[in-house]
Amino acid sequence: MNVVFLVLVAAGFAVAAWRQLTWMPPSGADPAEVASPMEALGLGIVDSAESSVTLAIGLVGVMALFLGLMKVAEAGGLLTIIARALRPLLTRLFPDVPAEHPAMGAMILNMSANVLGLGNAATPFGIRAMQQLDRLNPHKGTATDAMVLFLAINTSSVTLLPTGVIALRAAAGSADPAGIVPTTLFATICSTTVAIVLAKTLQRYWRSSAADPTSAVVYTPDAANDVNRVDEEAPDEAWPSEAPPGYPLWVSGLVLAVVAALVPVTIVYGRTISPWIIPGLIVVLLGFGAARRVRVYEVFVEGAREGFSVALRIIPYLVAILVAVGMLRESGALELLISPLSLLTSPLGLPAEALPMALLRPLSGSGAYGVLASVIQDPTIGPDSYIGYLVSTFQGSTETTFYVLAVYFGAVQVRRIRHALAAALAADAAGIVAAVVIVSWLYG
Secondary structure (H helix, E strand, O other): OHHHHHHHHHHHHHHHHHHHHOOOOOOOOOHHHOOOHHHHHHHHHHHHHHHHHHHHHHHHHHHHHHHHHHHHHHHOOHHHHHHHHHHHHHHHHOOOOOOOOHHHHHHHHHHHHHHOOOHHHHHHHHHHHHHHHHHOOOOOOEOOHHHHHHHHHHOOOOOOOOHHHHHHHHHOOOOOHHHHHHHHHHHHHHHHHHHHHHHHHHOOOOOOOOOOHHHOOOOOHHHHOOOOOOOOOOOOOOOOOOOOOOOOHHHHHHHHHHHHHHHHHHHHHHHHHHHHHHHHHHHHHHHHHHHOOOOHHHHHHHHHHHHHHHHHHOHHHHHHHHHHHHHHHHHOHHHHHHHHHHHHHHHHOOOOOOHHHHHHOOOOHHHHHHHHHHHHHOOOOOOOOHHHHHHHHHHHHOOOHHHHHHHHHHHOOOOEOOOHHHHHHHHHHHHHHHHHHHHHHHHO
8 A cells, every 4th residue: 555655646746747837827818826736636636535534423423323323243153153153155165174163263253353344353263264274284485265255255255234335425415425326236246257267277277285284284173172262372362163053054045045136136126125224224223122132222333333443543554545636637647648548448338437446456455445436526527427326335245356366375374376356356357347237237
């Protein structure tokens, strides 16, 4: 992100400086009343900084609401229910990982958190899963098939509820902030399918190096019986060594069938359903917590407090990226970069205004978040336009691929990632294409 930020600022300044040196006031206009390119750049920087803080303050209430609801759901055991539903599927996707191994439990909990949009909870489980998968790795430093598949799924995981994007859209004044739920669901299912298929296919061509049999760690089921076992690499933390036992296979199949059925339903009736999503979500999650004997009010307040803190913590990041993007836009550098590419992408449903989001999303999460905020706050675009829905779907349905690969593989010092990057980037591309298709159909 350091490189991205510096490049954006330097490019904006360089283009504005070049335009300033060659600038001539319009004929007949008073030079004192016409802003020069460098003056316009300075005004744009100040405006971008002010708007980023205004956006973050507007985000406080909505973020507190959604994180409060998610805290109630988590306390009621919704994460565990989803984990039990996923377990039979994952044991078939990862045949090399024993069903009772701690790696399986951590992967299931990670994916369950991603499904609910709980990114903060998903990351620790993901790192734990990589550490446990590395215990089964006979050739340290080289990613196994299970590691690659897990990373590919993680960078494209199905998101049923993109709470962060919904909150941002609401803060930007959207009349239908949850309208991206059907588009996000469709795009993430497409990208996850591509990720799984490619990871399974490419593993035949990216063979791991021959392993030394003496370096393999033999797993014994006894290790899974100690549910409070502490990892040597994280002695201060107690982790669950396994997820709860899975439901019968027919239950998991039924859940997957329901999720698959949601896609055509949300596509056909998306406009009718979307106004019900936020009110219905509040009632369902609070009702679920009450039915599970959760002290709903206290837990909601605790989660809302976390949401308040999160909204305040992102202010510096929003200021940095919105100022950088603002410099790029006000200087004219963005137009110079995007205009040639948009000639190719615009006829395909990817207009110039949404192109930076598609290019930046795999590289930087905070950068993409800033671009999304910049686009939907633009009064000429807005959150409820075609472009607003498109960039919102990009944010909700794709992941910061390079960040995930760096963090997860770095946690276990894997340097040879084999086909992980190819599968992840292909999934990102599939998510972008699917987002364009579904948003064009529903909101084009």
